Amino acid sequence: MTSQAGLDRDRFVPRAGRIRGWVDLYVTMFRIAILNNIQYRVANYFYMIGMIAEPVIYLVVWSTIARQQGGQVGGFTPGQFAAYYIVWTLVRQMNIIFTPYGWEERIRQGELSAMLLRPLFPIHWDIALLAGWKLVVIVMWLPIAAVLTLLFSPELNVRPVDIAVFAVAIWGAYLVRTMPYWILGMASFWTTRVGPIFQLMFTAELLLSGRLVPLSLMPDWAQRLADVLPFKWTFGYPIEALIGHLPDAELFGGLAMQLLWIVIGVIGVRIVWRFAIRRYSAVAG
Amino acid sequence: MAGREPLRPFVLAGRFFRVGALNELQYRANFAVQLFQSAIAAGTGLAVLALVFGQTTNLNGWTQPELLAVMGVHILMGGVIATIIQPNMIRLMEDIRQGTLDFVLTKPEDAQVLVSVREIRIWQAVDCLVGAIVIVVAVVQLQVSFGIGQALAFAFAFVLGGLTIYCFWLILTVGAFWVVRMDQIVELFEGVYQSGRWPVTIYPGWLRISLTFLVPIAFAVTVPAEALTSRLTPETLALATGFAIALLVFTRWWWRFGLTRYSGASA
Numbered sequence: 001m002t003s004q005a006g007l008d009r010d011r012f013v014p015r016a017g018r019i020r021g022w023v024d025l026y027v028t029m030f031r032i033a034i035l036n037n038i039q040y041r042v043a044n045y046f047y048m049i050g051m052i053a054e055p056v057i058y059l060v061v062w063s064t065i066a067r068q069q070g071g072q073v074g075g076f077t078p079g080q081f082a083a084y085y086i087v088w089t090l091v092r093q094m095n096i097i098f099t100p101y102g103w104e105e106r107i108r109q110g111e112l113s114a115m116l117l118r119p120l121f122p123i124h125w126d127i128a129l130l131a132g133w134k135l136v137v138i139v140m141w142l143p144i145a146a147v148l149t150l151l152f153s154p155e156l157n158v159r160p161v162d163i164a165v166f167a168v169a170i171w172g173a174y175l176v177r178t179m180p181y182w183i184l185g186m187a188s189f190w191t192t193r194v195g196p197i198f199q200l201m202f203t204a205e206l207l208l209s210g211r212l213v214p215l216s217l218m219p220d221w222a223q224r225l226a227d228v229l230p231f232k233w234t235f236g237y238p239i240e241a242l243i244g245h246l247p248d249a250e251l252f253g254g255l256a257m258q259l260l261w262i263v264i265g266v267i268g269v270r271i272v273w274r275f276a277i278r279r280y281s282a283v284a285g
Numbered sequence: 286m287a288g289r290e291p292l293r294p295f296v297l298a299g300r301f302f303r304v305g306a307l308n309e310l311q312y313r314a315n316f317a318v319q320l321f322q323s324a325i326a327a328g329t330g331l332a333v334l335a336l337v338f339g340q341t342t343n344l345n346g347w348t349q350p351e352l353l354a355v356m357g358v359h360i361l362m363g364g365v366i367a368t369i370i371q372p373n374m375i376r377l378m379e380d381i382r383q384g385t386l387d388f389v390l391t392k393p394e395d396a397q398v399l400v401s402v403r404e405i406r407i408w409q410a411v412d413c414l415v416g417a418i419v420i421v422v423a424v425v426q427l428q429v430s431f432g433i434g435q436a437l438a439f440a441f442a443f444v445l446g447g448l449t450i451y452c453f454w455l456i457l458t459v460g461a462f463w464v465v466r467m468d469q470i471v472e473l474f475e476g477v478y479q480s481g482r483w484p485v486t487i488y489p490g491w492l493r494i495s496l497t498f499l500v501p502i503a504f505a506v507t508v509p510a511e512a513l514t515s516r517l518t519p520e521t522l523a524l525a526t527g528f529a530i531a532l533l534v535f536t537r538w539w540w541r542f543g544l545t546r547y548s549g550a551s552a
């Protein structure tokens with residue numbers, strides 16, 4: 001019942017007021033996230049170095065292969081791999097989302113009760129808080145990118161339009177990625193053994209998003225599979241938008257695909273939420 | 286007082302192991318869950334190897350079965366870390382942050398031993414099983430004669446590697462006495478540990494040295510894998526032994542030094 005009250009109130013607020021409410025919420029959450037995270041710079045750097053290990057490993061492995069194969073593999077030279085995986089590090093930070101593992105605690109500890117009482121759909125809190133954190137992370141990422149650039153000498157020549165599309169696409173990637181994991185996280189309303197489901201999804205994403213290797217290095221069937229899934233719009237596409245010299249149709253078509261997946265995601269979240277929230281009962285919050 | 290009986294740490298570890306095992310045996314379905322997750326992880330590793338060897342026949346002189354051996358050692362060591370090392374260190378970090386380390390320090394046993402053996406996640410040991418299977422498959426594929434000497438060298442190098450990783454984790458965790466919030470360190474370690482999936486010799490010099498002496502992935506994974514693939518020289522094994530001993534001594538000193546910074550729950 002609580003949930004219904006929360007949603008209904010949302011519906012009765014006049015439209016202009018609602019949008020102002022969203023803007024207020026996002027600005028406030030940005031501030032909270034920024035203040036929170038600049039206090040813990042060491043923790044954030046630990047976390048970023050841990051995360052940067054992954055692309056550096058891929059980069060070393062694939063540039064070694066490229067060198068052994070006479071300078072390139074699958075159309076990528078070591079310098080192009082370097083560019084791919086350095087941009088990867090920013091894209092990865094950008095598409096961090098509220099972890100699906102977080103739902104279990106949220107439900108078990110009754111945190112969700114408090115979220116339901118607020119007059120906004122709970123996903124906004126997650127999106128806003130992490131978006132604010134990303135603003136801090138982007139600043140912290142700059143020196144890391146500089147060091148990686150010195151170490152691995154990437155081949156980069158980008159047009160202004162690539163940069164513009166990239167700047168939009170990384171936020172698009174964040175939203176595309178948020179929805180499926182929110183839906184998946186809601187599986188915690190039904191079962192506590194969610195680990196295997198999440199891991200299947202993470203694995204599919206690793207292989208079919210361009211996170212592990214540029215998709216052009218994958219077998220044909222895998223590339224075709226990736227075309228019909230949302231994953232590549234969260235990893236491969238933003239990276240290639242910046243460094244891949246994509247023709248305009250693909251460059252802007254990608255943004256349209258991101259929009260499509262965001263819309264599908266939002267519909268999915270709304271539908272699953274409707275059923276999931278009926279399963280929720282809390283003792284306290 | 287602690288330290289008088291040399292076997293005391295092992296007796297204590299055994300007791301904690303039994304209690305931990307009994308605790309986790311209540312949740313048997315977790316075994317199936319862990320098996321499933323370990324299988325997916327190993328499958329992903331195999332897919333990556335297939336991708337790499339779809340493009341080349343060797344990676345810096347390492348053939349496919351040799352890299353499979355590296356992967357097996359990596360999974361096996363990962364299982365050891367997840368079963369015993371990491372759970373204890375995470376609990377220690379929590380205890381330092383919350384001040385509940387008092388309960389350990391007031392016990393009449395060596396505190397370093399206690400904080401190192403209190404927790405055990407037996408289902409994570411499924412990774413040890415998976416790692417062992419991968420190693421056996423790799424050794425069979427290598428088609429070399431694998432004698433008892435080689436097996437012993439591997440076992441010895443593996444134990445040294447485990448000790449080195451334990452020391453490394455404890456050194457980092459003791460940092461929590463100064464830097465209170467250390468929760469991100471788990472992700473830092475897990476991220477860096479992934480580099481052990483490949484022999485450290487493929488990395489550029491600065492990274493190879495970091496992965497040997499700064500984060501001892503080389504001693505934990507590459508050196509035992511060298512023992513499996515007939516690459517291990519006596520010099521390397523001696524270096525690994527010396528390094529492990531030096532690190533153990535340093536860790537002991539560092540732990541005591543860190544304790545002087547601890548102010549307890551009541552402070």
